[in-house]
Amino acid sequence: MSFRDIQTQDDVETYKKRLIDNYADRPIIIDHITEQIQQLGLEIPTVVELCTGPGQLAEALCHSLPQVNYIGLDFIQPFLDFTEERLSAEATFVCADLTGSDWPELLENAANNRPIDVIVSMQSLHDVGDAAQISAIYRRCQTLLGPVGCFINADLITQEGDEANARPGRLTVPHHLELLQAAGYLSTTCSLRTAQFAVCIGSNR
Ligand SMILES: C[S@@+](CC[C@H](N)C(=O)[O-])C[C@H]1O[C@@H](n2cnc3c(N)ncnc32)[C@H](O)[C@@H]1O
Incomplete structure (x- = not known):
């Protein structure tokens, strides 16, 4: 099932289970992202997540950062509804x-004039588009973020040397860093590499 076929909350459950079953490294990535944000030491961080999907990362962030001002973005409304129902903290979607x-203006409005401290995305930008599209997102986020803000992108990658077989949005780590x-x-x-994922961070400080 593709995310484009999602219509019901049952579809979201099925999709979530497929992600969990097929990508064993996800818990490591979720813990790592959470730690990266905790280490920033912000009292009430404003965190935007691009492509929330079924909200696993959102749940972890709201649990570990009780004061977080969480804003989730996705283009599939049933994902947003599913995530909202499961969050203990107040959140904006x-x-x-x-x-x-x-979308940048919608996020600025959702942040309600507060500076955005962190923009994060997990296992998603490769689905949004190719290197040019990812580059455009990196650029828009750099200006959306406050003066000490950072973008944390955890995504499926292509290993260096295997570029010839790569799908369009699956970039190598050096390519992500170059675009950032x-x-x-x-x-x-x-900040982290596993067999399937890499976490690439661009920081404004
Ligand atoms: C593989 S899922 C990952 C979801 C979530 N980040 C996770 O790891 O559980 C990819 C997500 O990207 C979202 N997505 C893909 N293209 C998008 C776009 N153009 N705009 C907004 N969201 C998009 C999908 O709706 C889906 O939620």
Whole structure:
């Protein structure tokens, strides 16, 4: 089942189970992202998640960061409804397409004039589009983030040397870091690599 076929809450449950069953590294990635945000030491962090899907990361963030001001974006409304029902903390949701042009403004409105501290995405940007599309998202997020903000992208990657067999949105780690640098982040790093995933971070400080 593709996310584009999701209509009901049962569909979301099925999709969530498939993600959990097929990608064993996800718990490691979720813990790592949570730790990265905790280490920023922000009292009331405003965190935007791009492509929330069934909300596993959202649940972990709201559990581990009780004061978080969480804003989730996805273009499939049933994912947003499913996630909202499961969150203990108050959260804001934006239904928008990342290939469109209105999502940065919708996120700014959702943040209600508070600076956005972290923008995070897990296992998703490769689904949104190719390197040009990911680059455009990195750039828009760099300006959306506050002066000390950072973008944390945990995604499925292509190993270096295997580029010839790569699907369009699955980039190598050096390619992600290059795009983050070109987008204007002051510092960039790959903070974790597993067999399937890499976590690439661009920071404005
Ligand atoms: C593989 S799922 C991952 C969901 C979630 N991040 C997780 O790891 O459980 C990919 C997600 O990206 C979202 N997505 C894909 N293309 C999108 C777009 N153009 N705009 C907004 N969301 C999109 C899908 O709706 C889906 O929720």
